[in-house]
Amino acid sequence: MSALRLISNRTSQQASSNSDYTWEYEYYEYGPVSFEGLKAHKYSIVIGFWVGLAVFVIFMFFVLTLLTKTGAPHQDNAEPSEKRLRMNSFVADFGRPLESERVFSQQIAEESQSLFHFCINEVEHLDKAKQSQKGPGLESNTHFQEVPRSSGKFEEDLNSLTKLNLPNFVNTEQNSSLGEDDLLISEPPIILESKSVMQSSSRILD
Amino acid sequence: ENISDFSVNMTDCTQVVVPEEVFFTIAAVGILENLLVLIAVVRNKNLHLPMYFFICSLAISDMLGSLYKTLENIFIILCKMGYLTRRGDFEKKLDDAMDSMFILSLLGSIFSLLAIAADRYITIFYALRYHNIMTLRRAVVILAIIWMFCAGSSIAIALFSYEAATVIPFTILFPLMMFFILCLYVHMFLLARSHAKKIASLPTSTVHQRTNMKGAITLTIFLGVFLCCWAPFVLHILLARFCPHNPYCACYMSIFHVNGTLIMCNAIIDPMIFAFRSPELRSTFKKMFCCAR
Numbered sequence: 001m002s003a004l005r006l007i008s009n010r011t012s013q014q015a016s017s018n019s020d021y022t023w024e025y026e027y028y029e030y031g032p033v034s035f036e037g038l039k040a041h042k043y044s045i046v047i048g049f050w051v052g053l054a055v056f057v058i059f060m061f062f063v064l065t066l067l068t069k070t071g072a073p074h075q076d077n078a079e080p081s082e083k084r085l086r087m088n089s090f091v092a093d094f095g096r097p098l099e100s101e102r103v104f105s106q107q108i109a110e111e112s113q114s115l116f117h118f119c120i121n122e123v124e125h126l127d128k129a130k131q132s133q134k135g136p137g138l139e140s141n142t143h144f145q146e147v148p149r150s151s152g153k154f155e156e157d158l159n160s161l162t163k164l165n166l167p168n169f170v171n172t173e174q175n176s177s178l179g180e181d182d183l184l185i186s187e188p189p190i191i192l193e194s195k196s197v198m199q200s201s202s203r204i205l206d
Numbered sequence: 207e208n209i210s211d212f213s214v215n216m217t218d219c220t221q222v223v224v225p226e227e228v229f230f231t232i233a234a235v236g237i238l239e240n241l242l243v244l245i246a247v248v249r250n251k252n253l254h255l256p257m258y259f260f261i262c263s264l265a266i267s268d269m270l271g272s273l274y275k276t277l278e279n280i281f282i283i284l285c286k287m288g289y290l291t292r293r294g295d296f297e298k299k300l301d302d303a304m305d306s307m308f309i310l311s312l313l314g315s316i317f318s319l320l321a322i323a324a325d326r327y328i329t330i331f332y333a334l335r336y337h338n339i340m341t342l343r344r345a346v347v348i349l350a351i352i353w354m355f356c357a358g359s360s361i362a363i364a365l366f367s368y369e370a371a372t373v374i375p376f377t378i379l380f381p382l383m384m385f386f387i388l389c390l391y392v393h394m395f396l397l398a399r400s401h402a403k404k405i406a407s408l409p410t411s412t413v414h415q416r417t418n419m420k421g422a423i424t425l426t427i428f429l430g431v432f433l434c435c436w437a438p439f440v441l442h443i444l445l446a447r448f449c450p451h452n453p454y455c456a457c458y459m460s461i462f463h464v465n466g467t468l469i470m471c472n473a474i475i476d477p478m479i480f481a482f483r484s485p486e487l488r489s490t491f492k493k494m495f496c497c498a499r
Contacts, residue, residue, distance in 0.1 A: 038453055042219055045458040049441060057430040060388070064422035067395045 219457040224467050229279055236272035236473030240265040243481045246490040253486060256345035257329075260321040261480050263349050267314030268473035274308040275466050306364035309376070312436065313356040315472075316383045319432065321348060322480065323390045330394050373447045380440050384429060391425050427479060435472030438465040 041047070243265040247253045281300070284290045290297055325345075329336050363376055398421070442458065442465055449455040481487055 040454070042453060042457045045445075045454045046461060049438070049458070053434060053437060057426060057433065060429065061422055061426040064392070064395065064425055067392060067399060067422070069399070 219453070219460045222461045222464055224463040226279065226283075229463075229467060229470075230276065232467060232470045232474065233272045233276040233279075236470050237269050237276070239474060239477050240269040240272075242491065242494075243477050243487070244269075246481075246487055246494065249494070250486070250490045253490065254342065256340045256342060257322070257325055258484075258487075259342075259345050259349060260318055260325055263321065263352070264315060264318035264476055264480060267311045267318055268476050270307055270314065271311035272470050272473045274304055274311060275470055277304055277307075302364050306360040308360075309363050310356050310360035312439075313359060313379075314353065315432070315436070315476075316380065317352045317356060319428075320383055320387055321352065323387045327390045327394060330397065373443060377440050377444050380436065384433065388429060391428075395421065395425075424479075431472060431475050431479065435468045435475075439469055 244262055247258050247262050281290065281297075281304075285297075325340060328339055332339055438461075442462060445452075445455040445458055450459075
């Protein structure tokens, strides 16, 4: 009886710490809990919890899938197999931040090309989007890279941009005109920032 | 009647036992993996970036979680073998210390995930100013604040775990943070979609529009893993506090060891979805192992 009293005293305490809890599990069952006359299955909370969690995760998945749907009309490309999923880079490299080792890869050139296309085109004219091939893109790219040599911080910023620290939204292919991923940067800030970038660059040059 | 009830209860909803070997294996793998991530980031200068610091913080909290479970099991074994008394003062203090380590691990995980999401958010929405906003020093300061707050709260929660006032905020914090992280990522997704639409509307664009499943899959995995691994335990704490004598609650609480194992599985899965996705980190690992051979 004294042992029983000890148990009931223990369990009547407010939530004891987890370890004591577990130690008691090893030796005693859960005190005076009556399992008589249960209406539902005894593991109903367990089952209900896990089913609810699974439903929630699946629901979240469908919501996210709907969100990523672009909704624009389907257009065929010449070589769809070569085209990476736009979000592939987003997804595959989601954990990939500032990648300094990718500076000299072809991808970087294209990515920075597309990024700078965005900056340049938004600031200048949308027509340039038509001709945003490698040639002019790279020229503007190198132009931008010449500018920051005079200021360390600015250079660091632009260099990191060319390295594309963006979680790879900005991956594109060879002959893409502006792909979906190019512009996954907040639009208004980019316009303003690119303007300030150009202003500061002109200030530096003068 | 008490005794007869007691004997009947012995057979219902018995504690689900996870074999100790499984337990220790999972814990050891989790600790090793996260330790590797930490070592790789420390050794490679290229990885001294805010993003990787946040990933390291996540690795540390995962390690703490696995360590806690390992130590707890060791103590239980020691108790069974009789080296430790079950209700001694020293054991109680040790027990409180371990509880606070565990809560520290949970809070650290949540805040690290939040920091990672916020870092990515800034990368996307303030791309050109990212390096000015998220300097290395600021990242270190943010991490220091996070960990001091987590340490303080965990000690407070462990000391006052008997009060409902600590259990409720703790269990509310968990879904709240998940919801906030989800909002950040959803906003990023929405921006991606709006940009894609803008590109599609350009006259010369020849883009291939379709649903980007992989983005949704990745994000679902992030949050789904965290939820599935931690939510069972959080529910356990709630039930233990509010309905320990209810038979349904008692049956849920009998799978306590499984919940603990899930938390350690989280420690194994997290580096895979965060750290190992980075090629730089992977190449650092290869170098480490190739040199060791």
